[in-house]
Amino acid sequence: MTLFHFGNCLSLAYFPYFIAYKCSGLSEYNAFWRCVQAGATYLFVQLCKVSEPFGPHKDVSNEFMKATVDLADLLGLHLVMSRNAGKGEYKIMVAAMGWATAELIMSRCIPLWVGARGIEFDWKYIQMSFDSNISLVHYIAMAAVVWMFTRYDLPKSFRLPVTILLGLCVYKGFLMELFVHVFLLGSWMALLVKAVLTGAISLCSLFLFVTLVHSN
Amino acid sequence: MFEEASEVLENMLKWSFPLSLVLFLVLVCPLRAEAAHEFSVYRMQQYDLQGQTYGSRNAILNTEARTVDAEVLSRRCVMVRLIDFSYEKYQKALRQSAGAVVIILPQNMSTVPQDIVQQFMELEPELLATETIVPVYFALEDEELLSIYTQTQISSSSQGSSSAAEVLLHTATANGFQMVTSGAQSKAVSDWAITSLEGRLTGAGGEDLPTIVLVAHYDSFGVAPWLSYGADSNGSGVAILLELARLFSRLYSYKRTHAGYNLLFFLSGGGKFNYQGTKRWLEDNLDHTDSSLLQDNVAFVLCLDTLGNSDNLHLHVSKPPKEGSPQHALLKELETVAAHQHPDLKFSMVHKKINLADDTLAWEHERFGIRRLPAFTLSHLDSHRSPERHSIMDMRPHVDLTKLSRNTKVIAEALARVMYNLTEKGVSGDLQIFTEQMQVQEDQLASLVDWLTAQPRAAQLLDKDSSIVNTLEYHLNRYLKDVRRHLVRADKRDPEFVFYDQLKQTMNAYRVKPAIFDLLLAVCIASYLGVLYLAVQNFGLLYGFLRRVTAPRVKQH
Numbered sequence: 001m002t003l004f005h006f007g008n009c010l011s012l013a014y015f016p017y018f019i020a021y022k023c024s025g026l027s028e029y030n031a032f033w034r035c036v037q038a039g040a041t042y043l044f045v046q047l048c049k050v051s052e053p054f055g056p057h058k059d060v061s062n063e064f065m066k067a068t069v070d071l072a073d074l075l076g077l078h079l080v081m082s083r084n085a086g087k088g089e090y091k092i093m094v095a096a097m098g099w100a101t102a103e104l105i106m107s108r109c110i111p112l113w114v115g116a117r118g119i120e121f122d123w124k125y126i127q128m129s130f131d132s133n134i135s136l137v138h139y140i141a142m143a144a145v146v147w148m149f150t151r152y153d154l155p156k157s158f159r160l161p162v163t164i165l166l167g168l169c170v171y172k173g174f175l176m177e178l179f180v181h182v183f184l185l186g187s188w189m190a191l192l193v194k195a196v197l198t199g200a201i202s203l204c205s206l207f208l209f210v211t212l213v214h215s216n
Numbered sequence: 217m218f219e220e221a222s223e224v225l226e227n228m229l230k231w232s233f234p235l236s237l238v239l240f241l242v243l244v245c246p247l248r249a250e251a252a253h254e255f256s257v258y259r260m261q262q263y264d265l266q267g268q269t270y271g272s273r274n275a276i277l278n279t280e281a282r283t284v285d286a287e288v289l290s291r292r293c294v295m296v297r298l299i300d301f302s303y304e305k306y307q308k309a310l311r312q313s314a315g316a317v318v319i320i321l322p323q324n325m326s327t328v329p330q331d332i333v334q335q336f337m338e339l340e341p342e343l344l345a346t347e348t349i350v351p352v353y354f355a356l357e358d359e360e361l362l363s364i365y366t367q368t369q370i371s372s373s374s375q376g377s378s379s380a381a382e383v384l385l386h387t388a389t390a391n392g393f394q395m396v397t398s399g400a401q402s403k404a405v406s407d408w409a410i411t412s413l414e415g416r417l418t419g420a421g422g423e424d425l426p427t428i429v430l431v432a433h434y435d436s437f438g439v440a441p442w443l444s445y446g447a448d449s450n451g452s453g454v455a456i457l458l459e460l461a462r463l464f465s466r467l468y469s470y471k472r473t474h475a476g477y478n479l480l481f482f483l484s485g486g487g488k489f490n491y492q493g494t495k496r497w498l499e500d501n502l503d504h505t506d507s508s509l510l511q512d513n514v515a516f517v518l519c520l521d522t523l524g525n526s527d528n529l530h531l532h533v534s535k536p537p538k539e540g541s542p543q544h545a546l547l548k549e550l551e552t553v554a555a556h557q558h559p560d561l562k563f564s565m566v567h568k569k570i571n572l573a574d575d576t577l578a579w580e581h582e583r584f585g586i587r588r589l590p591a592f593t594l595s596h597l598d599s600h601r602s603p604e605r606h607s608i609m610d611m612r613p614h615v616d617l618t619k620l621s622r623n624t625k626v627i628a629e630a631l632a633r634v635m636y637n638l639t640e641k642g643v644s645g646d647l648q649i650f651t652e653q654m655q656v657q658e659d660q661l662a663s664l665v666d667w668l669t670a671q672p673r674a675a676q677l678l679d680k681d682s683s684i685v686n687t688l689e690y691h692l693n694r695y696l697k698d699v700r701r702h703l704v705r706a707d708k709r710d711p712e713f714v715f716y717d718q719l720k721q722t723m724n725a726y727r728v729k730p731a732i733f734d735l736l737l738a739v740c741i742a743s744y745l746g747v748l749y750l751a752v753q754n755f756g757l758l759y760g761f762l763r764r765v766t767a768p769r770v771k772q773h
Contacts, residue, residue, distance in 0.1 A: 004734045012741045016748055023752045119394055119726040120252060126737070210762040 013129035038098020045076035141202035258442040260352040264714040275402040275718040279315035286372035337603035402718040410486040412493035415696030420474035433487020438608030441674035451668040452524030465695035515542035517591035519580040524615035549630040556645035
């Protein structure tokens with residue numbers, strides 16, 4: 001039944017993306033190729049990130065530096081969104097969907113294919129699939145924050161919260177590792193914390209977005 | 217310009233990306249799962265002797281693990297610990313057509329209580345006698361294996377005794393284990409050569425001297441070949457033989473002590489398989505060559521078998537020696553030396569007629585007896601059926617070094633008294649020859665026994681290039697002349713012995729969940745996706761709510 005397990009994990013990982021694509025109305029705008037373009041930009045950005053050399057020691061400062069490089073993610077998202085004409089929501093959704101799908105395929109498909117099909121059972125594959133769901137929400141929130149950051153008509157009072165949210169988005173991975181290391185969380189607890197954190201970030205960014213869009 | 221470049225790049229990526237992904241997936245296809253635990257297992261003996269098959273016939277297994285108390289054992293791998301092992305449980309597993317049996321032995325055998333060791337030693341021949349197609353493996357216990365065993369035991373014993381709901385919950389949390397071996401099916405090894413080694417010390421004083429032959433078989437036997445260390449049987453015999461070779465070669469190097477006897481030392485292989493090495497050596501020497509030391513004038517043949525312990529010493533003969541023969545002289549000298557020099561030693565002669573109707577011969581001297589050479593075996597065991605001769609429990613602690621060196625001394629003294637005719641010359645029984653520079657070196661014996669018991673010496677594992685055979689040859693070369701190898705290969709058409717391979721395997725234990733768990737998980741995932749779909753559909757509600765929350769604030773401006 002191991003192929004079944006692989007099927008379980010894949011559906012858990014991929015179906016939410018499908019649901020999001022269908023239900024957000026993107027399919028009406030024929031946004032499929034635009035999403036693929038966004039995905040290609042993701043690949044390009046990852047390649048650039050890989051070419052940055054870092055020291056071999058795995059300590060806090062190195063991790064911090066690595067997370068700082070994730071700023072390139074933001075640049076990539078901005079690039080995608082600037083090339084797409086249309087309403088703010090459309091831009092955000094296209095960029096986030098493409099980006100998250102590319103990440104899903106690149107970083108999760110292979111481990112699932114190789115690992116979940118085997119005889120040995122491990123909970124980590126289900127966890128990986130859940131993680132991809134959380135990533136989707138995370139990228140939507142990140143794209144929204146980037147969009148807000150680059151608006152010329154962003155009110156002064158919003159500058160600070162948006163910047164903080166931006167920072168949180170980028171360093172979320174780093175924060176997660178810190179939590180796990182300090183509190184010695186189990187894998188399921190870490191997943192829960194990650195979900196809560198992403199939920200909080202996305203709620204805040206949604207709040208700010210609604211305020212911005214409907215304030216003028 | 218930047219725009220154009222990015223367009224080109226994007227187009228490239230658009231098309232090459234899916235292709236490379238597909239290619240990568242195809243390449244990565246062969247599955248290599250990591251196991252929960254990987255450990256070495258040693259298979260039970262499998263061999264044919266004189267047409268009769270013994271042992272377990274099968275090597276591969278890919279079955280789920282259970283312990284003995286589980287109700288359903290068929291096509292499962294039954295795991296038993298040595299402490300819980302009994303013949304009835306084994307029979308029960310076989311009757312229910314189990315897929316395999318794995319017996320877990322403690323890492324340190326000395327922690328096992330004596331009665332369990334004794335019980336297992338007696339069971340070993342019975343295990344081998346029941347020929348079975350079920351693969352039987354032995355594994356050494358370590359922490360992970362023990363945890364696998366306890367988990368399997370918990371899940372095995374709870375089956376069939378709880379309600380459906382409990383069973384359902386149990387499957388979600390339980391860890392089953394799938395045991396898989398990586399090797400192929402066992403098959404007969406063709407053209408296996410059993411090696412025996414001989415060397416000699418020529419006596420002084422012309423031709424036609426009488427010959428004394430000293431024999432010890434160097435292989436070991438147990439229920440699992442890779443675990444047969446054979447410390448006492450017959451590591452002790454080999455150690456004594458090499459020490460005697462050293463002592464007598466020393467005596468022979470001085471003209472004054474060069475005796476008028478030829479000494480022929482023989483380390484035979486395949487001893488535990490009905491003395492194949494000795495049998496063929498005798499045929500070659502007596503039937504196929506014109507002149508050999510064995511043909512002319514053999515005083516007697518002394519076989520050494522299991523002399524590493526206990527205060528008993530038995531001389532096994534197939535017919536009592538006649539008065540005046542060299543055999544009788546040795547018997548008398550052994551009695552004298554034992555009585556005068558080692559009063560704690562109890563020496564006796566055991567008479568057992570050769571029974572040719574038996575499947576296998578009892579002692580090694582019977583091979584010589586069949587060819588009408590005067591022979592006897594010296595051993596501290598009183599019966600050839602004693603379980604210590606065929607047990608994997610026979611390890612280094614079974615050899616007591618002081619008793620071993622005492623036995624060496626007794627044999628050396630008795631031999632010297634016969635060879636130099638000391639009793640007739642009136643030398644008293646108290647005189648010890650092997651003292652000071654000529655004394656039996658206990659540390660030499662210790663290092664020999666340690667080396668011999670450091671690795672398994674089953675006949676199936678020692679081919680002619682093995683390091684043990686080479687080292688033994690080297691040892692003999694240091695003290696003896698004319699050291700020669702003698703090979704025995706089974707006859708092609710009617711083989712006396714057939715060995716099988718795949719005796720050592722790597723077994724993988726994979727954590728598995730039962731099939732119903734996957735179904736359960738699918739149901740859970742489907743319900744989660746359903747909830748998610750509803751949430752996304754109604755996302756507009758959240759959006760509207762937030763809008764209403766933020767709108768009044770704007771109006772207040």
